[in-house]
Amino acid sequence: MIILRQNVRAMTREMEIICVGNELLIGKTLNTNAQWLSKQATALGITVKRITVVADDVNEIANIVRETLRRKPRFIITTGGLGPTFDDKTLEGVAKSLKRKLAINEKALKMVSEKYEAYARKNRIKAVELTPPRIKMATLPEKAEPIPNPVGTAPGVQLDLEETMLIVLPGVPSEMESIFDETVEGMLKQESGKGAFYEKSIYAEGVMESSLAPIIYKVMQNNPDVYIKSHPKGRESRSYIEIHVSITARESEKSEDKLQKVIMQLSSAIGKIGGKVVVDELS
Amino acid sequence: MIILRQNVRAMTREMEIICVGNELLIGKTLNTNAQWLSKQATALGITVKRITVVADDVNEIANIVRETLRRKPRFIITTGGLGPTFDDKTLEGVAKSLKRKLAINEKALKMVSEKYEAYARKNRIKAVELTPPRIKMATLPEKAEPIPNPVGTAPGVQLDLEETMLIVLPGVPSEMESIFDETVEGMLKQESGKGAFYEKSIYAEGVMESSLAPIIYKVMQNNPDVYIKSHPKGRESRSYIEIHVSITARESEKSEDKLQKVIMQLSSAIGKIGGKVVVDELS
Numbered sequence: 001m002i003i004l005r006q007n008v009r010a011m012t013r014e015m016e017i018i019c020v021g022n023e024l025l026i027g028k029t030l031n032t033n034a035q036w037l038s039k040q041a042t043a044l045g046i047t048v049k050r051i052t053v054v055a056d057d058v059n060e061i062a063n064i065v066r067e068t069l070r071r072k073p074r075f076i077i078t079t080g081g082l083g084p085t086f087d088d089k090t091l092e093g094v095a096k097s098l099k100r101k102l103a104i105n106e107k108a109l110k111m112v113s114e115k116y117e118a119y120a121r122k123n124r125i126k127a128v129e130l131t132p133p134r135i136k137m138a139t140l141p142e143k144a145e146p147i148p149n150p151v152g153t154a155p156g157v158q159l160d161l162e163e164t165m166l167i168v169l170p171g172v173p174s175e176m177e178s179i180f181d182e183t184v185e186g187m188l189k190q191e192s193g194k195g196a197f198y199e200k201s202i203y204a205e206g207v208m209e210s211s212l213a214p215i216i217y218k219v220m221q222n223n224p225d226v227y228i229k230s231h232p233k234g235r236e237s238r239s240y241i242e243i244h245v246s247i248t249a250r251e252s253e254k255s256e257d258k259l260q261k262v263i264m265q266l267s268s269a270i271g272k273i274g275g276k277v278v279v280d281e282l283s
Numbered sequence: 284m285i286i287l288r289q290n291v292r293a294m295t296r297e298m299e300i301i302c303v304g305n306e307l308l309i310g311k312t313l314n315t316n317a318q319w320l321s322k323q324a325t326a327l328g329i330t331v332k333r334i335t336v337v338a339d340d341v342n343e344i345a346n347i348v349r350e351t352l353r354r355k356p357r358f359i360i361t362t363g364g365l366g367p368t369f370d371d372k373t374l375e376g377v378a379k380s381l382k383r384k385l386a387i388n389e390k391a392l393k394m395v396s397e398k399y400e401a402y403a404r405k406n407r408i409k410a411v412e413l414t415p416p417r418i419k420m421a422t423l424p425e426k427a428e429p430i431p432n433p434v435g436t437a438p439g440v441q442l443d444l445e446e447t448m449l450i451v452l453p454g455v456p457s458e459m460e461s462i463f464d465e466t467v468e469g470m471l472k473q474e475s476g477k478g479a480f481y482e483k484s485i486y487a488e489g490v491m492e493s494s495l496a497p498i499i500y501k502v503m504q505n506n507p508d509v510y511i512k513s514h515p516k517g518r519e520s521r522s523y524i525e526i527h528v529s530i531t532a533r534e535s536e537k538s539e540d541k542l543q544k545v546i547m548q549l550s551s552a553i554g555k556i557g558g559k560v561v562v563d564e565l566s
Contacts, residue, residue: 022512025331026480027322028527029514031314034336039310048308049343053317053334056512060332067350084493085513086500119491133496152515153493172515197309208402210367210436213416217369229305229339230368231312232435232455244311 013074013192015041017051018064020080020090021171024053033079033176040180041075044188045195045248049073056081061093065166069097072163074191077184080171082154084133090168091157095141098159108138108146108155115153150178158187165191198255199246202263207275209241215269216243219262225249226262296357296475298324300334301347303363303373304454307336316362316459323463324358327471328478328531332356339364344376348449352380355446357474360467363454365437367416373451374440378424381442391421391429391438398436433461441470448474481538482529485546490558492524498552499526502545508532509545 017037023029031053038048052068054060061081068076081090095102112135116128128134137154140146147156147167152175157168167184169176204212209232216228231242245262249255267277300320306312317334324331335351337343344364351359364373378385395418399411411417420437423429430439430450435458440451450467452459487495492515499511514525528545532538550560 022510023514023527024318025321025334026325026482026529027318027320027331028482030318031334035307035310035313037310038308042309048310049338050347051308051314051334051336055332064333083513083515085496086503087512128491131493131497133493137493199309199311208411210414210416210420213368214414220369227305229370230366231306232366244306246309 013046013195014049015046015075015077016049016068016071016073018061018068018076018078019051019053019171020056020061020078020093021053022056022087024080025055033171033173036173036177037077037079037180040185041077041188042197042248044185044192045197045250046075046188046192047248056087056089058089058093058096061090062096065094065097069161069164069166074164075188076164076166078166078168079176082137082156082168082170084137084154088136088154091140094157094159094166094168098141098161100141100143102139103142104135105138105140105144105146108140108157109135111146111148111155112138112153115149147179147183149175150182151175156183195248195250196255197246197248198259199244200259200263201242201244202266203278203280204241204243204270205276205278207241207270207273211273211275212241212243212270215266215273219265219269222265223258223262226258228262228266296329296478298329298331298358298360299351299354299356300331301344301351301359301361302334302336302454303339303344303361303376304336305339305370307363308338316454316456319456319460320360320362320463323468324360324471325480325531327468327475328480328533329358329471329475330531339370339372341372341376341379344373345379348377348380352444352447352449357447358471359447359449361449361451362459365420365439365451365453367420367437371419371437374423377440377442377449377451381424381444383424383426385422386425387418388421388423388427388429391423391440392418394429394431394438395421395436398432430462430466432458433465434458439466478531478533479538480529480531481542482527483542483546484525484527485549486561486563487524487526487553488559488561490524490553490556494556494558495524495526495553498549498556502548502552505548506541506545509541511545511549 024031034051041048052064054064081088120128145158149155154170156179159166209230220228226247229244233240245259247255270277307314321331335347337347364371403411428441432438437453439462442449492513503511509530512527516523528542530538553560
């Protein structure tokens with residue numbers, strides 16, 4: 001199976017996600033950003049290979065960026081650590097990992113100062129001063145490009161490296177998502193070709209996961225480009241198992257048919273051992 | 284600030300969390316396990332240094348375990364990949380990373396077969412055969428110890444390595460949590476000493492995060508063992524910011540007082556620049 005999976009992978013572009021933030025490591029915040037980005041990338045036919053969470057620490061950030069670049073994914077997306085406070089250290093960490101200097105980026109400074117001008121107008125106050133914490137958000141590694149932030153102040157950042165496009169996004173979900181939707185998705189689409197991800201779940205009652213194991217194995221052998229994974233819900237002895245069937249493909253036409261065929265093979269085999277298959281999730 | 288943080292860290296035990304599962308990398312499943320474990324470990328005074336998510340692939344698992352061991356955290360906890368299906372590959376990956384053989388563990392086999400005997404009794408069927416997928420759940424790396432699973436079939440696994448205790452848990456949240464509560468928490472407590480984590484949030488209105496930045500910096504300089512992080516909620520211009528104050532300490536007595544002192548310093552400084560501080564989260 002591993003070999004067959006690797007064939008699929010070789011066809012697709014790979015991505016790693018790096019999330020920066022102590023709040024994720026102390027369990028204060030649920031990492032919805034990683035799930036959201038994984039879902040978007042997967043839908044574009046990109047294979048997310050790893051997600052790593054590290055602390056707000058320059059060395060930790062520099063280390064993980066360096067390690068990840070060594071694995072040469074086509075894309076790296078980072079989230080978090082772009083704001084004005086002292087512990088927003090992602091750009092410093094990225095610069096360190098690349099051995100590049102940090103410098104005020106004029107394009108980014110224009111983006112940031114326009115945000116504060118709009119804020120001043122809106123609140124009818126005099127111009128907001130560009131203090132060091134504010135200028136920090138426009139201080140990028142050399143040769144970086146700022147990406148407009150439609151809903152917040154700190155721009156996203158893009159770095160075209162030798163084999164990897166590194167995209168640095170804020171951690172506030174609304175900002176991260178809107179930068180992705182407005183700009184990043186287009187970049188990824190251009191690079192990832194016409195790939196797409198197709199998936200469907202069915203639900204099996206009255207069988208144990210250990211009884212499904214040989215069935216899933218056999219159906220996957222007969223359908224090498226389809227991936228099947230069982231997810232027991234609650235205890236195994238409750239005998240209610242989600243079976244998730246998916247395919248990542250360049251050409252879309254036949255993928256839906258393939259999924260349907262696999263679901264019929266699974267349903268038939270599960271029926272033979274006394275299980276019942278339903279299409280909607282049990283409640 | 285980095286140096287001050289490292290002083291705190293040196294006092295505490297470190298942990299890394301590894302989550303195995305394609306469902307996390309395609310964005311199908313939100314990684315609640317990582318948050319739950321981080322919260323538990325942090326409450327015990329342990330510092331979670333990294334969380335990594337990898338695919339259901341023997342080489343990916345072996346690589347991340349090897350890399351993580353090289354960083355020598357006191358604890359590694361993995362989740363996922365312990366079930367009966369072909370794509371439950373965590374123990375194979377762990378064995379590969381340690382260059383140990385996999386073999387049927389008699390203690391684990393007893394745990395697994397007792398689960399199926401109970402299932403047979405409950406469902407009034409004849410004995411459930413110990414098929415290869417079922418025996419697989421009792422096939423552990425050499426010198427591993429199984430940990431009882433109070434609510435599921437696959438035992439957890441403990442490996443005492445040179446500098447690291449490696450704990451392998453299932454991915455189904457109810458199983459992972461109950462193994463942790465029943466057995467793992469005790470192991471960690473014994474090792475992590477009397478450390479604990481104290482935290483409190485306040486909420487600031489009417490100030491921008493970029494105006495808070497120098498205040499937070501200054502208060503942290505005056506209180507080196509306290510960590511302060513601002514979390515903008517929504518857009519920065521909406522001016523509603525959570526300020527999370529935390530301390531990891533061996534001795535508990537003075538920690539609450541320290542947090543209170545820091546909150547008063549923050550509130551006073553924020554008041555001076557025209558902001559308002561509230562203790563309860565705004566809705």
